[in-house]
Amino acid sequence: MNGVHDMGGMDGFGKVEVEANEPPFHHKWEGRVMAMVRAMGANGGLNIDMQRFSRESIPPATYLAASYYQKWFLGLKKTLLDRKLVGADEIAAGRSLHKSPALPRGKFEMKDVVRVTTRGSFQRDVASPPAFKIGDKVRMKNINPPTHTRLPRYVRSKVGTIERINGSHVYPDSAAHGHGEDPQWLYTVVFPAREIWGDDADPTVKISVEAFEPYFDRA
């Protein structure tokens, strides 16, 4: 979706402000939100792409004003409601009021903690070999789905070069909407800054994105 989350190349947000000696969490609730998100992913309640789409779907004014973990909380709540794991009446009441579906991997328990503190693997086998090779010139598609995609706006219609082939992975555009993993080849595609930002751009800058095979055509 063309949401406010897709901010590569936007102007006006000002300088990067660094907080010295930043703690992992600024409030206790932030850690609880992070842990709930990880746990509900590990027990099969939701996947990372659903979470991302829920956060992207936060209305732009709210998205920009919310802190990072406020966005995570809003996204978690929306995903749980959308998946019918939690009801709006339960959110209002602050407790469980009815029976909810069992999760694919059951309750998240102590034995699962080590697993979630290492990043999961999204590599999946696909039947066909990659259609592109390193060095190929490709043009990113001009797609504007209202659904989840990981093809940022700033590279759409731009011509880049395949630099790496990174295996075949779960396709977020499908998994975010519960349409299955539909694995696709993943590539690093690199662009000169001038291809993206025009002739005034710094000639020493190159930018790459991680792009799934359906995101581009041969140039």
Add this chain to the structure above:
Amino acid sequence: MSDHAHEHDHDHDHGSELSEMQLRVRALETILTEKGYVDPAALDAIVETYETKIGPRNGAKIVAKAWTDPAFKKALLDDASKAIGTLGRVGDHLIAVENTPERHNMVVCTLCSCYPWEMLGLPPIWYKASPYRSRAVKDPRGVLSDFGVTLPKDTEIRVWDSTAETRFLVLPMRPPGTEGWSEEQLAAIVTRDSMIGTGLPRVTS
């Protein structure tokens, strides 16, 4: 818990709003617990892991080893997950990118906040915030100057936008004057930002 004193320090300006967040988050946790979806003690353990066990020191050790062990450095650049996996747990699809006199690497996630947690811990707020996410791909030299970093005009700047489940760790250049240092001494100068590409290793002595 020890967070309470800390929490109080940060909350005084926005007390009512943040109390509201605490209540809403607690209510959701109660619901998930009552449904049998999560064990709160296991949530405590996740929080504790990120507060105490996983942070930039993990990545710094890897960088220091790569600086002192050419075979490990080669393996790291070939397949970082595999090379680091021989030393301990690491996620898949980690890619190490090497800074050289000719090329400086910088990592961003313009769409959200993708970051190599197991190497660097939780991302800092600036990494997840709009100024960095918007400008890193359009004006990386300007962003570097926000961090007090100025590179030669002809150094190539390579920005890696983490738009998938691959993760990037920058292997910074080993600073001059560190010849003969132990891995431990070297790891101490490898800053978090130097592994994101917004900083350089810091030699103070």
